Amino acid sequence: MAMKHLSSENRLVFALPSKGQLGDASHDFLAGAGLNIYRPNRRQYSAVIPSLQNVEVVYQRPGDILSKVGDGRVDVGITGLDIVAEHSEEAVDVMVIDRLGFGKCQLILAVPDTWIDVTSIADLADVSLRHQDRGDQLRIATKFENLVKSFMYRQGISRFLLVHAEGALEAAPRMGYADLIADLSETGTTMRENQLRPLDGGVIIDSQAVLIGNRRCLRDSPAKLETLRELIERIEAHQRARKLVSLRANIAGHSEADVQDRILANPALSGTKGPGVVAVASPPELSQKWFETTLLVRTDLIHKTMQHLRALGGTDIIVTRPDFVFDQRSETYDRFERLLHSNEELSF
Numbered sequence: 001m002a003m004k005h006l007s008s009e010n011r012l013v014f015a016l017p018s019k020g021q022l023g024d025a026s027h028d029f030l031a032g033a034g035l036n037i038y039r040p041n042r043r044q045y046s047a048v049i050p051s052l053q054n055v056e057v058v059y060q061r062p063g064d065i066l067s068k069v070g071d072g073r074v075d076v077g078i079t080g081l082d083i084v085a086e087h088s089e090e091a092v093d094v095m096v097i098d099r100l101g102f103g104k105c106q107l108i109l110a111v112p113d114t115w116i117d118v119t120s121i122a123d124l125a126d127v128s129l130r131h132q133d134r135g136d137q138l139r140i141a142t143k144f145e146n147l148v149k150s151f152m153y154r155q156g157i158s159r160f161l162l163v164h165a166e167g168a169l170e171a172a173p174r175m176g177y178a179d180l181i182a183d184l185s186e187t188g189t190t191m192r193e194n195q196l197r198p199l200d201g202g203v204i205i206d207s208q209a210v211l212i213g214n215r216r217c218l219r220d221s222p223a224k225l226e227t228l229r230e231l232i233e234r235i236e237a238h239q240r241a242r243k244l245v246s247l248r249a250n251i252a253g254h255s256e257a258d259v260q261d262r263i264l265a266n267p268a269l270s271g272t273k274g275p276g277v278v279a280v281a282s283p284p285e286l287s288q289k290w291f292e293t294t295l296l297v298r299t300d301l302i303h304k305t306m307q308h309l310r311a312l313g314g315t316d317i318i319v320t321r322p323d324f325v326f327d328q329r330s331e332t333y334d335r336f337e338r339l340l341h342s343n344e345e346l347s348f
Contacts, residue, residue, distance in 0.1 A: 010223035015077030018059035025102050026078045033238035072217050082207035093216050097336050103209035105186040109202035112173045113195045120200040137161040141178035148182045151204045170194035236332045237324035247295045249314040252288040259291045269308040271295030
């Protein structure tokens with residue numbers, strides 16, 4: 001039977017970061033979920049996912065991905081949570097479908113090392129008051145004005161001046177156009193190398209890569225929703241699989257029930273849903289009956305579960321890592337569907 005292809009208006013348009021660490025990490029993440037992207041050359045700004053029909057991949061800068069999802073020119077995209085949070089008031093039709101767990105970083109306030117008596121937000125509030133007494137304002141260099149302003153107000157600091165800056169903000173205090181900075185940091189190394197120190201309590205937002213979508217476009221297209229469901233379920237199943245292994249062993253016993261009962265005597269080491277036990281067709285010369293058991297086990301319990309099976313006479317123990325583990329329902333898609341048909345606003 002010939003494959004049915006959807007028309008362009010029903011094709012899911014999926015935006016990915018065009019370059020940089022977030023772009024590379026997005027490609028690797030999707031490839032791990034079996035969603036390899038075919039892009040004939042890196043100068044092309046469109047691509048396809050051969051294993052997922054009716055998807056058009058387009059490449060944009062992370063900030064542009066939010067705006068294009070917001071105005072409906074793109075259905076879904078991957079960008080940073082920091083960008084979504086900064087421009088949330090402008091993106092009324094944008095919803096965060098899922099937090100993807102990579103590209104993690106923090107938007108933090110950092111002061112020069114020479115401010116030896118300033119280590120916390122409370123100390124920074126005192127500095128702000130001293131500036132105010134001199135008729136001056138505390139200057140903060142950042143490209144996240146909305147997030148920084150809201151954070152400072154929540155901390156009870158109202159006298160400050162935001163200095164918009166792009167690029168290497170770490171140089172701002174040394175160059176004299178700001179007193180401190182609010183910038184993204186993954187490890188803090190660049191800040192330390194530039195004689196800057198994060199403040200205690202100065203984390204404005206914990207960011208990571210997120211899958212976002214246009215509520216209006218998706219709500220109005222069952223065909224796009226069907227494609228998005230497959231995308232979400234494959235990502236979710238791959239993420240679940242990274243936390244689990246399949247552990248298989250042969251155990252001697254009197255019957256399937258006997259082996260099951262012995263394994264279940266330690267519920268914590270009996271797999272996520274209990275053991276699957278089947279009889280092994282052993283050669284006639286073997287006096288014992290053997291049974292193969294299969295357990296789905298959390299990765300942090302591999303060794304303890306293996307020892308548990310050994311104590312029961314288990315042998316030929318094999319551990320394999322699944323690529324996907326699908327559950328009865330997709331929690332991620334169910335949550336997305338509830339949000340899709342509600343008027344709930346973005347929250348961070």
